[in-house]
Amino acid sequence: xxxxxxxxxxxxxxxxxxxxxxxxxxxxxxxxxxxxxxxxxxxxxxxxxxxxxxxxxxxxxxxxxxxxxxxxxxxxxxxxxxxxxxxxxxxxxxxxxxxxxxxxxxxxxxxxxxxxxxxxxxxxxxxxxxxxxxxxxxxxxxxxxxxxxxxxxxxxxxxxxxxxxxxxxxxxxxxxxxxxxxxxxxxxxxxxxxxxxxxxxxxxxxxxxxxxxxxxxxxxxxxxxxxxxxxxxxxxxxxxxxxxxxxxxxxxxxxxxxxxxxxxxxxxxxxxxxxxxxxxxxxxxxxxxxxxxxxxxxxxxxxxxxxxxxxxxxxxxxxxxxxxxxxxxxx
Amino acid sequence: xxxxxxxxxxxxxxxxxxxxxxxxxxxxxxxxxxxxxxxxxxxxxxxxxxxxxxxxxxxxxxxxxxxxxxxxxxxxxxxxxxxxxxxxxxxxxxxxxxxxxxxxxxxxxxxxxxxxxxxxxxxxxxxxxxxxxxxxxxxxxxxxxxxxxxxxxxxxxxxxxxxxxxxxxxxxxxxxxxxxxxxxxxxxxxxxxxxxxxxxxxxxxxxxxxxxxxxxxxxxxxxxxxxxxxxxxxxxxxxxxxxxxxxxxxxxxxxxx
Numbered sequence: 001x002x003x004x005x006x007x008x009x010x011x012x013x014x015x016x017x018x019x020x021x022x023x024x025x026x027x028x029x030x031x032x033x034x035x036x037x038x039x040x041x042x043x044x045x046x047x048x049x050x051x052x053x054x055x056x057x058x059x060x061x062x063x064x065x066x067x068x069x070x071x072x073x074x075x076x077x078x079x080x081x082x083x084x085x086x087x088x089x090x091x092x093x094x095x096x097x098x099x100x101x102x103x104x105x106x107x108x109x110x111x112x113x114x115x116x117x118x119x120x121x122x123x124x125x126x127x128x129x130x131x132x133x134x135x136x137x138x139x140x141x142x143x144x145x146x147x148x149x150x151x152x153x154x155x156x157x158x159x160x161x162x163x164x165x166x167x168x169x170x171x172x173x174x175x176x177x178x179x180x181x182x183x184x185x186x187x188x189x190x191x192x193x194x195x196x197x198x199x200x201x202x203x204x205x206x207x208x209x210x211x212x213x214x215x216x217x218x219x220x221x222x223x224x225x226x227x228x229x230x231x232x233x234x235x236x237x238x239x240x241x242x243x244x245x246x247x248x249x250x251x252x253x254x255x256x257x258x259x260x261x262x263x264x265x266x267x268x269x270x271x272x273x274x275x276x277x278x279x280x281x282x283x284x285x286x287x288x289x290x291x292x293x294x295x296x297x298x299x300x301x302x303x304x305x306x307x308x309x310x311x312x313x314x315x316x317x318x319x320x321x322x323x324x325x326x327x328x329x330x331x
Numbered sequence: 332x333x334x335x336x337x338x339x340x341x342x343x344x345x346x347x348x349x350x351x352x353x354x355x356x357x358x359x360x361x362x363x364x365x366x367x368x369x370x371x372x373x374x375x376x377x378x379x380x381x382x383x384x385x386x387x388x389x390x391x392x393x394x395x396x397x398x399x400x401x402x403x404x405x406x407x408x409x410x411x412x413x414x415x416x417x418x419x420x421x422x423x424x425x426x427x428x429x430x431x432x433x434x435x436x437x438x439x440x441x442x443x444x445x446x447x448x449x450x451x452x453x454x455x456x457x458x459x460x461x462x463x464x465x466x467x468x469x470x471x472x473x474x475x476x477x478x479x480x481x482x483x484x485x486x487x488x489x490x491x492x493x494x495x496x497x498x499x500x501x502x503x504x505x506x507x508x509x510x511x512x513x514x515x516x517x518x519x520x521x522x523x524x525x526x527x528x529x530x531x532x533x534x535x536x537x538x539x540x541x542x543x544x545x546x547x548x549x550x551x552x553x554x555x556x557x558x559x560x561x562x563x564x565x566x567x568x569x570x571x572x573x574x575x576x577x578x579x580x581x582x583x584x585x586x587x588x
């Protein structure tokens with residue numbers, strides 16, 4: 001697949017180049033633990049890509065290797081065609097990294113943190129100051145530019161790390177759980193910012209535990225579990241696999257019991273809330289016709305769970321079943 | 332990266348290091364000034380006046396070069412070891428590791444930062460010493476070369492210590508149990524001519540003795556050892572430690588998983 005991607009990029013003369021290509025990536029630790037078992041991954045230029053997986057699946061290890069914070073055991077990693085084994089500097093120049101944990105000097109001022117990072121990329125202070133101002137303003141931190149980083153709130157610290165990662169204008173931005181611990185309002189504004197960056201041409205890869213985030217932002221998704229990629233596809237294709245969706249309906253009048261609907265499984269949650277399972281292809285119109293026949297008026301409806309979350313949980317559970325030795329029973 | 336970009340990256344590291352130790356000047360610049368002033372008062376004036384001449388100079392003049400060198404050594408080492416380990420501890424070292432700065436530029440930046448502090452303290456202590464005694468320079472190039480190379484050498488030492496350290500205790504073990512005894516026994520306060528033959532021989536394997544005496548030769552023109560042997564030794568150690576530090580950086584010892 002990686003070779004195909006490379007070939008395709010050659011044919012289209014860079015029109016659809018791969019921002020990130022990973023082939024046969026392994027990572028083993030001294031104690032024998034295999035964090036990555038030969039993963040292959042491709043992210044096209046301009047994509048908004050999610051790398052999902054449960055805790056300890058290998059997401060951060062993968063991104064750590066790409067950003068050279070973790071030494072790989074074997075395998076190939078290329079960032080915009082720059083192999084990290086032969087042209088590490090070229091790969092790094094194209095890459096911006098927002099880690100999961102705060103990793104800046106807490107005693108330094110916001111502006112200094114961002115301009116210092118630009119300096120590491122060889123950007124002179126004058127030019128770095130212009131770029132720092134641009135991103136600090138975009139991320140609402142300009143007023144805090146002279147504040148020591150330790151005085152910032154958690155959300156501000158996250159935004160500072162984004163500004164720092166963008167100051168050298170990377171073509172690929174990697175975000176490892178960028179909205180962890182951030183309130184809803186701020187999370188939404190960060191989504192908007194990232195969508196804008198993506199529209200302007202920055203390829204974005206993110207890991208997140210908020211699957212609604214991945215569903216809202218990303219076009220392509222890979223799911224990693226136990227150091228292996230178990231799915232690598234488009235979000236659309238992934239969501240099409242969802243065979244049953246559960247909807248919650250708020251009824252106008254209180255109900256004593258769940259109505260007996262011909263083609264739909266229906267449960268009464270409480271007297272004003274119905275839970276209805278809709279199988280793929282059934283559609284919603286017949287449901288409303290049936291409800292009307294039963295004299296039930298619906299005030300509002302919503303999906304019970306995030307669709308991607310349902311799929312994710314199912315896939316990870318299936319994978320765990322496949323990986324479990326015969327006879328082992330989950331505690 | 333182009334040479335111009337590398338220069339910008341190097342200057343960025345040095346500026347950040349200088350900003351760090353000047354921001355916490357009460358922890359970095361003030362204490363050695365106070366300590367050295369006490370040395371001048373107690374050993375130089377009060378006790379020194381009863382000791383008499385040493386190496387043809389009064390005791391205060393004799394110990395000043397050694398004390399300047401002691402301040403340079405401890406501060407060059409201390410700056411790099413604490414700064415680099417703090418970056419490891421706070422994980423802000425990752426800012427550097429994800430950037431395209433080559434390892435040798437990272438090392439050069441930290442060493443230059445350590446030298447900036449070591450030499451600043453050296454200058455402060457020199458100026459303070461002028462309030463207690465008269466200093467004339469016997470050989471200026473020797474003074475400058477010795478102090479610069481010694482500062483670079485101990486900055487490298489601090490860097491390696493920080494790479495190996497896994498907890499804060501580890502960054503104080505070497506300065507407390509190795510560096511300080513070697514410095515005190517390195518001829519700062521006495522000429523090894525005063526020692527019995529056996530201890531004189533033991534002192535000759537102490538590398539700090541050569542640095543202190545090389546510097547003392549530059550200022551006073553007296554030395555227990557050949558000053559050019561001192562310079563040669565410092566250079567050999569610099570090459571050795573720089574090679575070790577670069578190999579550790581390449582392997583990511585203590586900084587990459």
